[in-house]
Amino acid sequence: MANINLSEISKVLKEQIKNYQEDIKTENVGYVVEVGDGIAIVYGLDKAMSSELLIFPNDVYGMVQNLEEDAVGVILLGDSSKIKEGDIVKCSGRILEVPVGEEFIGRVVDPLGKPIDGMGVIKSTKTRPIEVKATGVMDREAVNEPLETGIKVLDALVPIGKGQRELIIGDRQTGKTSIAVDTILNQKGKDVICIYVAIGQKESTVSNVYETLKASGAMDYSIIVSASASNPAPLLYLAPYSGVSMAEYFMHQGKNVLIVYDDLSKHAVAYREMSLLLHRPPGREAYPGDVFYLHSRLLERAAKLNKKLGGGSITALPIIETQAGDISAYIPTNVISITDGQIFLQSDYFYKGIRPAINPGLSVSRVGGAAQTKAIKKLSGTLRLDLASFRELEAFTQFGSDLDAQTKARLERGKRTQEVLKQDLHKTLSMEEEAMALFALTYGYLDNIKIEDIARFEDSLYFAMKNDDKAKAIASKIREEKQISDVNEIKEFFNEFVKEFN
Numbered sequence: 001m002a003n004i005n006l007s008e009i010s011k012v013l014k015e016q017i018k019n020y021q022e023d024i025k026t027e028n029v030g031y032v033v034e035v036g037d038g039i040a041i042v043y044g045l046d047k048a049m050s051s052e053l054l055i056f057p058n059d060v061y062g063m064v065q066n067l068e069e070d071a072v073g074v075i076l077l078g079d080s081s082k083i084k085e086g087d088i089v090k091c092s093g094r095i096l097e098v099p100v101g102e103e104f105i106g107r108v109v110d111p112l113g114k115p116i117d118g119m120g121v122i123k124s125t126k127t128r129p130i131e132v133k134a135t136g137v138m139d140r141e142a143v144n145e146p147l148e149t150g151i152k153v154l155d156a157l158v159p160i161g162k163g164q165r166e167l168i169i170g171d172r173q174t175g176k177t178s179i180a181v182d183t184i185l186n187q188k189g190k191d192v193i194c195i196y197v198a199i200g201q202k203e204s205t206v207s208n209v210y211e212t213l214k215a216s217g218a219m220d221y222s223i224i225v226s227a228s229a230s231n232p233a234p235l236l237y238l239a240p241y242s243g244v245s246m247a248e249y250f251m252h253q254g255k256n257v258l259i260v261y262d263d264l265s266k267h268a269v270a271y272r273e274m275s276l277l278l279h280r281p282p283g284r285e286a287y288p289g290d291v292f293y294l295h296s297r298l299l300e301r302a303a304k305l306n307k308k309l310g311g312g313s314i315t316a317l318p319i320i321e322t323q324a325g326d327i328s329a330y331i332p333t334n335v336i337s338i339t340d341g342q343i344f345l346q347s348d349y350f351y352k353g354i355r356p357a358i359n360p361g362l363s364v365s366r367v368g369g370a371a372q373t374k375a376i377k378k379l380s381g382t383l384r385l386d387l388a389s390f391r392e393l394e395a396f397t398q399f400g401s402d403l404d405a406q407t408k409a410r411l412e413r414g415k416r417t418q419e420v421l422k423q424d425l426h427k428t429l430s431m432e433e434e435a436m437a438l439f440a441l442t443y444g445y446l447d448n449i450k451i452e453d454i455a456r457f458e459d460s461l462y463f464a465m466k467n468d469d470k471a472k473a474i475a476s477k478i479r480e481e482k483q484i485s486d487v488n489e490i491k492e493f494f495n496e497f498v499k500e501f502n
Contacts, residue, residue, distance in 0.1 A: 032085055165299050175345055177205075187258060240267060295338055361391075379438035445498055464497065
């Protein structure tokens with residue numbers, strides 16, 4: 001046996017004791033006492049924060065939703081069947097965040113930012129919290145720049161400005177999603193990033209929207225955030241907040257963003273389901289008391305920033321589904337009071353073939369002319385009154401045949417107004433095309449055109465604007481000046497055009 005130098009061993013031990021550093025790690029840990037339907041009740045997390053990310057076994061995460069005296073209510077962001085009673089839960093110390101960045105453009109993702117389009121991993125290093133305080137009043141600017149939808153009736157009667165929140169409301173199958181998708185299609189080449197948030201939609205519906213956008217090249221500037229009907233309620237609840245967090249990333253870079261929430265009725269239902277499972281007291285129609293705050297804190301994040309902050313904007317188009325046209329129901333009235341106007345789609349008009357089926361009497365934009373170019377503003381001045389008086393007259397005169405000349409003239413003008421404001425699906429128009437069509441209507445050039453020929457008249461007009469030198473010059477002038485500066489020049493063109501058309 002080799003000689004052991006005891007003094008050397010003693011020296012080494014003393015050195016180790018001298019340099020010993022106590023490294024105590026503390027973790028806030030709890031355990032699951034109840035789980036099911038995407039909700040877990042966790043005991044022992046006394047230091048958990050509201051909206052904090054919690055780590056469960058089997059790669060499942062959760063978000064703190066309820067802070068109670070002896071337990072924490074958690075919404076699960078994964079498969080709740082992998083969690084069982086007694087499982088250990090750890091706090092992460094981080095508020096739930098969603099990855100953001102340019103890498104998401106052209107992709108379809110779930111509310112956690114994970115790709116679901118089969119096109120590979122999204123390599124993004126930037127994140128933003130799901131819930132943030134909305135931009136303050138002093139950091140905002142008045143809405144004064146139009147967001148052109150390419151839909152005549154909207155740009156003329158219910159104009160939308162960058163930074164506005166305009167509600168699209170109506171019964172199912174009246175064309176709500178179509179209006180939103182057409183608005184996205186019309187942003188091509190306008191330097192606007194579009195985010196479509198599908199909440200509780202069928203996967204086939206989301207796929208159709210994706211294919212429509214892709215076919216038109218709109219996915220080059222769009223992101224789709226999808227929480228389909230097959231997803232648990234917590235993911236449906238998170239989807240719009242994830243979408244607006246992605247939008248805020250671009251807004252703070254000085255860019256303009258259009259975000260569509262399709263639809264917030266299903267969002268409210270998902271939140272009601274979650275709240276009831278978390279044992280929150282039900283209120284009107286079993287919704288929890290904070291269901292108004294659910295949507296107000298989401299929609300308040302739409303804004304137009306002032307120049308000092310880069311001048312970026314988020315324009316929100318929330319969609320609400322009504323039952324039998326009842327806009328006085330609980331959720332519709334909540335969202336109407338939060339937004340800056342609504343586009344009301346009526347089933348009767350839709351079935352009559354008036355599409356988009358917009359009711360001009362109930363549709364309003366609280367930003368109004370501030371969100372219109374001077375050209376459209378000048379030409380659309382009397383349209384709403386013309387349409388409203390026409391529909392009133394139409395209902396009144398269907399019982400009588402003897403009409404005076406003035407009433408007949410108003411009816412004929414109303415019919416032509418209604419016909420001009422019809423538009424086919426996915427056929428958006430430029431501002432100058434809309435201006436020329438409205439000019440023909442306003443200045444009476446359609447008065448002698450048969451109703452059934454008006455669509456053909458418009459097609460010929462748009463063709464001339466692309467191929468006729470005189471029409472091209474007028475269109476170019478309207479596009480650059482954004483106003484009708486020379487009425488006589490346009491009248492001369494129409495005098496010749498109407499002769500040739502007839």
